[in-house]
Amino acid sequence: MDKPLKRKVDAYLAAWKTNPNRKPLIIKGARQVGKTRSVEWFADRNYRSVIKINFVEQKKYRDVFSDGFEVDTILKNISLLNPEFEFIPGETIFFFDELQSCPNCATSLKFFKLDGRFDVICSGSLMGINYQEIESNSVGYKDDYEMHSMDFEEFLWAQGYSDDFVEELYGHMLALEPLSTLQMEVLLDLFRCYVITGGMPEVVDRYVKNKNFSGTLGIQKQLLKDYEEDITKYVEGLDKAKVKAVYLHISTFLAKENKRFQITKIAKNARNRDYIGCVEWLADAGVVNICYCLNLPELPLKGNYDPNLYKLYFKDTGLLIASLDEEAQEDLRANKNLGTYKGAIYENVVGDMLVKQGYRLFYYNSDKPSLEMDFFVRDADSLIPVEVKSNDGATASLNNLLKGDKYPDVKYGVKLGYKNIGFNGKFYTFPYFLTFLLKRFLTNRK
Numbered sequence: 001m002d003k004p005l006k007r008k009v010d011a012y013l014a015a016w017k018t019n020p021n022r023k024p025l026i027i028k029g030a031r032q033v034g035k036t037r038s039v040e041w042f043a044d045r046n047y048r049s050v051i052k053i054n055f056v057e058q059k060k061y062r063d064v065f066s067d068g069f070e071v072d073t074i075l076k077n078i079s080l081l082n083p084e085f086e087f088i089p090g091e092t093i094f095f096f097d098e099l100q101s102c103p104n105c106a107t108s109l110k111f112f113k114l115d116g117r118f119d120v121i122c123s124g125s126l127m128g129i130n131y132q133e134i135e136s137n138s139v140g141y142k143d144d145y146e147m148h149s150m151d152f153e154e155f156l157w158a159q160g161y162s163d164d165f166v167e168e169l170y171g172h173m174l175a176l177e178p179l180s181t182l183q184m185e186v187l188l189d190l191f192r193c194y195v196i197t198g199g200m201p202e203v204v205d206r207y208v209k210n211k212n213f214s215g216t217l218g219i220q221k222q223l224l225k226d227y228e229e230d231i232t233k234y235v236e237g238l239d240k241a242k243v244k245a246v247y248l249h250i251s252t253f254l255a256k257e258n259k260r261f262q263i264t265k266i267a268k269n270a271r272n273r274d275y276i277g278c279v280e281w282l283a284d285a286g287v288v289n290i291c292y293c294l295n296l297p298e299l300p301l302k303g304n305y306d307p308n309l310y311k312l313y314f315k316d317t318g319l320l321i322a323s324l325d326e327e328a329q330e331d332l333r334a335n336k337n338l339g340t341y342k343g344a345i346y347e348n349v350v351g352d353m354l355v356k357q358g359y360r361l362f363y364y365n366s367d368k369p370s371l372e373m374d375f376f377v378r379d380a381d382s383l384i385p386v387e388v389k390s391n392d393g394a395t396a397s398l399n400n401l402l403k404g405d406k407y408p409d410v411k412y413g414v415k416l417g418y419k420n421i422g423f424n425g426k427f428y429t430f431p432y433f434l435t436f437l438l439k440r441f442l443t444n445r446k
Helices: 008-018 037-046 061-067 072-083 104-115 131-138 152-158 163-175 180-195 200-210 216-234 240-248 250-254 278-284 317-322 327-333 344-355 396-401 431-444
Strands: 024-028 047-053 090-098 119-125 143-146 287-294 304-312 361-365 371-373 375-377 385-386 412-419 427-431
Touching: 008 037, 008 143, 024 037, 024 250, 037 047, 037 090, 037 119, 061 072, 061 104, 061 385, 072 104, 104 119, 143 327, 152 163, 152 200, 152 431, 163 431, 180 200, 180 317, 180 344, 180 427, 180 431, 200 216, 200 250, 216 240, 216 317, 240 278, 250 304, 250 317, 250 344, 250 431, 278 287, 278 304, 287 344, 304 317, 304 344, 304 361, 304 431, 317 327, 317 344, 344 361, 344 375, 344 431, 371 385, 385 396, 385 431, 412 431, 427 431
Parallel strands: 024 119, 024 143, 047 090, 090 119, 287 361, 385 412, 412 427
Antiparallel strands: 287 304, 361 371, 361 375, 375 385
16 A cells, blocks of 8 residues: 555544543544545554455445444454454454444444454544434544545645644744745745645645646546535435535635625525525535624624524635636636635635634624624634735725724734735734644744
């Protein structure tokens, strides 16, 4: 097996292995984000015996739990199907892949934990996991890890940059020390390439090996088709056509000035109440990030938003670009002119970078007074507006939020753009590519 691209889950798995009280682990994520390869690489290098079972490709193994969930009973049934498997206490890992196709497997995790002889990792596509059922079957006896497509730090690793390089960038942020002209040029170019490729490992791997975009669009378009097929395959209890209609209109609304998704405009006589659950299904499946409109720019965030006002972003910006018309794709790849799509690409990638740091997404838009802000995050005691600028235009809304004491929860802000590191006493300025370090900076800033 060729070594896969370095991922953040690698360090998580290594730490999990050293924990004497480790529980069975479920790694969730959208399709093709690299779950299986990362687990296989880890398992092959840390265990004498690897019992890998894929419940989609090897359907017969779904019945190994039919006689009960005692570990010895499960081992007996597995060995009936494959007598060559070795079960070595303390040196065996069970890797149950495509967990969504065998929810009964989740019930067994409690018994594997109580038995204690074997390690267990499960992996599954969020598109197929009925997680409420799985959660109820294994509550208290498993740990969870949600895996995303590659973030910009992982993209830098794929390009050969080290952890020390990333720490140097973070040091510049903490010290509010501008980057050199060469650093800015190189990193902005790398970031544009990351936006176009996105973070799907197969796409990034092709780009790194070819040193160009050849073949990447074909992979991305196939992924978009695969997601469509999965909607048809896995949607239950909802109108599949309605879920697909929402999915197919994401880029349409991002092209508009305010970028807000409007159900009433995706089909004749479409009504919000007929599409309840469709947007949430796509979010739960790891296809989209939902950004809700705040009622007021104040804390707390929970409950302070309108569930009927939202923007939808692709989880992976490369897939957004692949969903555009061919002329737009060609311009983006040939000229890296990311500003041609009304700032939607910048918002999409920043939103994705925030989600990958654990943030939920919120925005604000008001006519009276006229005020709009792309995103809000928070630290321990402040609400932090985050403005995403595709050009060097004015920051009227950001200045208004920070003016006087009208919005007491807003103490400072962040502006992201083609600007170097800086602070004017009101808001921090960072180049787009440093967004992946923003939560760390906001947590540790002085």
